[in-house]
Amino acid sequence: MAGSIGTERISEWVEVTQTMIDTFAEATGDHQFIHVDPARAAQTPFGGTIAHGFLSLSLMPMLAAKTDAPKIEGARMGVNYGGNKVRFMQPVRSGSRVRGRFKLLKFTERKPGVWEQVNEYTLEIEGADKPALIAEWIALVYV
Template identity: 85%
Template sequence: MAQPVTIDQLREQIGSERMSDWVEVSQAMIDQFADATGDHQFIHVDPVRAAETPFGGTIAHGFLSLSLMPMLAARTGAPPIEGVRMGVNYGGNKVRFLTPVRSGSRVRGRFKLRKLVERKPGVWEQVQEYTLEIEGEEKPALIAEWIALIYV
């Protein structure tokens, strides 16, 4: 595990990127997401019908691709922040789904620290750009700008 960094040290990393390892998006993962969200559209869960679409098979839900962000962020090796009591999602400024993630594809997260500002004493707003890359694809699955609040 990496050595903790201070907020000031993290602020010096604005513009830096971290990348996760590759993770397979399996049909089982897609099916579990469909069950959790109630979104059983055939392009996600019916390989026979989905094969007849321009996708040529089942694809992950866009929100499944987005929801991989915390897991992939944890796999970047980013150091913990010294003195953090908690971090919470605050929302997103932009989300664009660019390329479908086909069942069985491997994806990885690329994270770029865009902004880190103190909103009030002990509460920091962190903005990261999250790009979900698909192995072998030229265009990413998605690009999102995500905001977290860090309580120190």
């Protein structure tokens, strides 16, 4: 895996539907109208409902699984450790298609059997000139 430092992997495109946004709102209790009320959201500069920023961030594991990244041999589990940075650059409108771009920045052994993996995660919006978000995310992989 350390030999893959700097390698980029790109997922397939996935549509962010209003159903996904509504379900996320239910799960998190964030029912702000810009997410769940299409009529009111249409009157904002967004022109319609938008995904929650944290929904966009939480697409990371699903999109990572839709890349050709090699599996880590012997991995028993992976857990989120945190982020060094997260920047929400522009909103994801309901009905937009997004994909993840992942660049492996670091893969080091923290202690025997526990590896730290740092990826740059960029969420691209189809047809947009800038991404929805850029994050530097840390995971721990247990082997």
